[in-house]
Amino acid sequence: MATSGASTTTSKRRRLLLVAAALLLTLLAAPAPVASARRRPVRLRVYMHDIVGGPGQTAVLLVRGPGPENPSMHPGNYFGDTVAVDDLLTEGLAADSAPAGRAQGTYMTGSMSRPVFVVSVTLHLTAGRYNGSTLVVAGRDDTSEAVRELAVVGGTGALRRAQGHVLWSTARVESPLHAVLELDVHASVPVPVPTTTTRAKPAGMTLASHLSQV
Ligand SMILES: *[C@@H]1O[C@H](CO)[C@@H](O)[C@H](O)[C@H]1NC(C)=O
Numbered sequence: 001m002a003t004s005g006a007s008t009t010t011s012k013r014r015r016l017l018l019v020a021a022a023l024l025l026t027l028l029a030a031p032a033p034v035a036s037a038r039r040r041p042v043r044l045r046v047y048m049h050d051i052v053g054g055p056g057q058t059a060v061l062l063v064r065g066p067g068p069e070n071p072s073m074h075p076g077n078y079f080g081d082t083v084a085v086d087d088l089l090t091e092g093l094a095a096d097s098a099p100a101g102r103a104q105g106t107y108m109t110g111s112m113s114r115p116v117f118v119v120s121v122t123l124h125l126t127a128g129r130y131n132g133s134t135l136v137v138a139g140r141d142d143t144s145e146a147v148r149e150l151a152v153v154g155g156t157g158a159l160r161r162a163q164g165h166v167l168w169s170t171a172r173v174e175s176p177l178h179a180v181l182e183l184d185v186h187a188s189v190p191v192p193v194p195t196t197t198t199r200a201k202p203a204g205m206t207l208a209s210h211l212s213q214v
Contacts, residue, residue: 039188042162044130046089046100046123047171048181057177059085065109072115072144081109089123093171093180101125103183107141117141119150119168123183125159133157135185137166152187162187 052059065080085107089100105121123135134157139150148168155162164187171182 038191039163040191042130042159042164042185042187042189044125044135044183044185044187046091046125046183046185047093047097048103048183049088049090049095049178050085050181051087051178052083053177054175058087059083062106063108068112070109070112070115072111072113073109077109079109079112083107085121089125089183091127093182095174095178095180098127100127110140115143117143130158133159135159135162135187137183139166139168141168143170152185155187155189159187159189162189164188 050059051057052061060083061081062084063080063082065078065082067078067080069075070077070079083106085103085105087103088095089103090096091098091100101124103121103123105119107117107119107121110116110118118139119141120138121136123137125131125133125135134155135152136154137150138153139148141148141150146169150166150168152162152164152166164185167182167184167186169182169184170179172180174180
């Protein structure tokens with residue numbers, strides 16, 4: 001009886017060892033993280049010139065929304081109105097300040113009752129450190145609020161895998177046809193990991209170095 005009890009214990013132990021070995025193999029087989037958890041902050045401020053008519057027009061009505069007419073906006077604005085933009089971005093508030101790129105995409109009257117646009121634009125930067133890179137911005141622009149928050153959902157080039165937000169405000173109304181928006185970008189991009197040392201750093205170190213950058 002004692003012998004049989006001991007052999008049961010041994011086989012239990014063996015089974016446990018097998019389970020532990022299988023678990024270890026699974027963990028070792030898991031793909032190594034390809035990018036560091038560390039991120040580098042990206043701060044940018046650009047001005048977007050939205051010119052909806054007249055000379056220098058860069059925003060055109062693409063789709064006349066079926067309505068209803070939006071009571072919180074100027075007459076003639078319909079739910080679903082969609083505008084395509086290729087708006088100039090500048091470094092300063094003035095349209096003739098240094099060019100910074102273009103904002104290309106659309107905005108749509110996205111509410112039936114509130115003065116809200118749903119924005120989807122890609123900022124193509126053509127100056128400075130991020131020349132040639134893009135930032136993809138999407139979100140809700142409630143023009144009744146002084147500062148709106150839109151999302152940075154991605155990027156390309158030096159801004160690949162960007163994440164963050166844009167504080168979006170109307171900086172100046174030059175004319176009924178020309179509004180200047182201030183885009184204050186608070187984002188971050190992953191710090192590239194040298195290909196020879198792809199091992200992830202200990203979590204504590206990663207967090208500390210991330211915090212020290214913010
Ligand atoms: C941005 O990059 C393009 C292409 O490399 C170059 O032709 C242009 O001069 C650059 N612009 C600025 C302002 O540096």
